[in-house]
Amino acid sequence: MAERAAPERRPPKRRRTPASLTGRIVLVTFAVALIAVLVTAVVSVGVVQSVAEGQARQQLRAQATALVADAATSATRLDRLTQRLTVLGDRFAVVAPDGTVSGPARASVDDVVVRELQDGRAVSTTTTIGGRDAVLVGIPGPAGGGVVGVRKVADIAAGTAELLRWIAVALVVGLVVATAAGWLLARLLGRPMTRLAAGARELAQGRRRVAIADQPVAEIEDVAAALRTLDEALSASEDRQREFLLSVSHEIRTPLTAIRGYAEALADGMVPAAETARIGATLTTESERLRRFVDDLLELARLEADDFAIDPQRFDARGTVQRTVEAWAAACARVGVALRAELPADELPIVTDEMRLRQIVDGLVENALRVTPAGAPIVIAARTTDDGADPGGVQLEVRDGGPGLDEADGAVAFERGELRDRYRDLRPVGTGLGLSIARRLVGRLGGAISVRRAPEGGAAFVVGLPPAAPLRSSNTPLARR
Numbered sequence: 476m477a478e479r480a481a482p483e484r485r486p487p488k489r490r491r492t493p494a495s496l497t498g499r500i501v502l503v504t505f506a507v508a509l510i511a512v513l514v515t516a517v518v519s520v521g522v523v524q525s526v527a528e529g530q531a532r533q534q535l536r537a538q539a540t541a542l543v544a545d546a547a548t549s550a551t552r553l554d555r556l557t558q559r560l561t562v563l564g565d566r567f568a569v570v571a572p573d574g575t576v577s578g579p580a581r582a583s584v585d586d587v588v589v590r591e592l593q594d595g596r597a598v599s600t601t602t603t604i605g606g607r608d609a610v611l612v613g614i615p616g617p618a619g620g621g622v623v624g625v626r627k628v629a630d631i632a633a634g635t636a637e638l639l640r641w642i643a644v645a646l647v648v649g650l651v652v653a654t655a656a657g658w659l660l661a662r663l664l665g666r667p668m669t670r671l672a673a674g675a676r677e678l679a680q681g682r683r684r685v686a687i688a689d690q691p692v693a694e695i696e697d698v699a700a701a702l703r704t705l706d707e708a709l710s711a712s713e714d715r716q717r718e719f720l721l722s723v724s725h726e727i728r729t730p731l732t733a734i735r736g737y738a739e740a741l742a743d744g745m746v747p748a749a750e751t752a753r754i755g756a757t758l759t760t761e762s763e764r765l766r767r768f769v770d771d772l773l774e775l776a777r778l779e780a781d782d783f784a785i786d787p788q789r790f791d792a793r794g795t796v797q798r799t800v801e802a803w804a805a806a807c808a809r810v811g812v813a814l815r816a817e818l819p820a821d822e823l824p825i826v827t828d829e830m831r832l833r834q835i836v837d838g839l840v841e842n843a844l845r846v847t848p849a850g851a852p853i854v855i856a857a858r859t860t861d862d863g864a865d866p867g868g869v870q871l872e873v874r875d876g877g878p879g880l881d882e883a884d885g886a887v888a889f890e891r892g893e894l895r896d897r898y899r900d901l902r903p904v905g906t907g908l909g910l911s912i913a914r915r916l917v918g919r920l921g922g923a924i925s926v927r928r929a930p931e932g933g934a935a936f937v938v939g940l941p942p943a944a945p946l947r948s949s950n951t952p953l954a955r956r
Contacts, residue, residue, distance in 0.1 A: 500657055527634060528628065543615075567625070596615060598623070599611070604625065604627055610631070675702060792825050857872075879929065
């Protein structure tokens with residue numbers, strides 16, 4: 476049998492090191508400055524060339540105008556003007572009234588220019604000299620003809636070369652200065668961000684009350700404020716967790732101490748036979764307390780997890796209330812508490828998880844039974860919420876005739892262990908988790924829970940559920956609320 480080839484192991488992908496903020500800012504600043512310099516250079520060259528050509532035209536026009544003013548129409552004067560043009564160089568030509576062209580630049584004067592001058596119109600155009608571009612200016616004379624001045628564009632550009640060199644030097648200096656300014660800006664922005672990152676790493680490592688200084692830049696100050704808020708939230712959360720763990724340890728230790736003491740007594744043979752039944756009952760009670768406490772912790776952990784699921788179904792909420800009354804009737808009767816239901820004659824249809832709804836009502840009844848004295852009532856009421864925020868929904872109440880809760884108690888009634896810490900020495904209390912579990916369960920069903928004063932004198936816990944909350948099936952994880 477052929478051996479299987481071992482699967483090829485691919486090397487793990489190397490994570491790219493992100494570029495620093497300082498480097499990015501410097502790079503962006505340099506790129507922007509470079510683009511600005513290039514655009515400025517292109518525009519500057521065009522502007523300088525245009526201005527130089529304009530100045531050359533003005534100079535030619537001024538010189539031609541001066542020559543025309545000095546010229547005469549006689550042949551003698553024309554000859555003298557032609558001789559003068561020869562002295563001035565190859566940039567001028569003379570057009571006689573009869574159209575004859577003379578002078579060093581006569582090759583650049585065509586018939587169109589001659590006609591324009593003979594008609595008494597000035598000329599300003601472009602031409603070519605030896606295949607190169609040139610500017611041409613013609614000034615008409617008083618008796619016809621005129622003087623034409625020509626200058627090569629290349630000669631004009633040569634005169635502006637020195638200016639363009641200085642412009643190039645200035646642009647390079649501007650690019651260097653802009654890059655240096657970008658580096659300084661990057662340092663100013665990068666340093667506080669680096670310090671904030673160091674503070675965030677300290678928070679991640681478990682340190683609290685990390686000093687985060689105020690920042691002069693508004694956007695960076697927003698990040699700093701967010702880190703301060705996170706620091707405070709983490710500190711408060713860890714303080715609550717620490718207090719909760721201490722409370723849990725205390726609660727678990729109490730029944731364990733009783734169970735261990737009696738177990739050691741039984742193991743040592745120190746329990747008389749007549750006391751065995753009583754001690755067994757005590758052990759059962761304490762172990763039941765411990766089991767209920769562990770169940771509460773497990774339920775709370777499930778509610779905090781993302782995979783907690785519910786199964787929606789359509790049913791009549793009156794049946795749920797009636798079954799709850801039947802289940803708790805015996806326990807209430809044993810302690811002399813009157814349990815009754817207040818239900819409408821019509822159905823209370825709702826789409827939700829009936830098992831979870833029953834769990835909520837059971838928890839509230841158990842909480843009420845713990846504090847309700849003999850002779851006082853516990854009432855489970857249900858009705859529609861046609862006049863409320865969720866028309867067609869269902870509102871359930873669990874009211875008791877116990878000592879009740881004041882306004883300050885109502886504000887923290889659903890926080891873990893708050894009521895238990897307040898009343899552990901004044902009235903019977905449970906694990907301190909029941910109302911917290913009820914609130915999370917109600918939230919998972921899409922509803923809300925509140926507490927107020929009951930007509931019976933105690934507390935009234937009110938659960939409001941919509942007619943059909945956006946529930947999910949049991950095989951679909953439910954997002955954390």
